[in-house]
Amino acid sequence: MGIQDIIEGKRQWRAHVARVKALPPDYQIVYKEMQRYFFKVGPVELHDGTLLSGILDFFEEGVTEGKGVLELTGDDVAAFCDDLIKDSRTYAEIYQESIGGTA
Incomplete structure (x- = not known):
């Protein structure tokens, strides 16, 4: 990753x-x-940027x-989040596998 990549990422x-910041306060x-x-949960796909961008598109x-906003997510926002990443690997799972545990 070069300096140009870092600058573009920022x-x-x-x-x-x-x-x-352009969203209404409740959405924010x-x-x-x-x-x-x-x-906190650490889905691997988080770093490619598509998860958060997709949520932002959905909110817009x-x-x-x-x-x-709760019409979109439902009252249990954590359950909504879990459903979004239910098929995703997390860094916690990868770590557990690396130390010989099972995920």
Whole structure:
């Protein structure tokens, strides 16, 4: 990864954060909680950027359609998050496998 890749990555992340800040406050709160949850759980796909970008696209569509954020996610946001990554490997699973445990 070269310096240009790092700069481009930062540019993309700043644009992503600007999109989040443009959401209504209730959407921002739920998005940030989901992001925190995913960073904690550690799905491997998180680092390619598609998971968070996809959620942001989904939320922007909800705003456009005039829906509340909980209409999109349901009342149990953690269950919604779990459902999104149910088929994904997590870093915790990879770690367990590396030390000889089973996931």
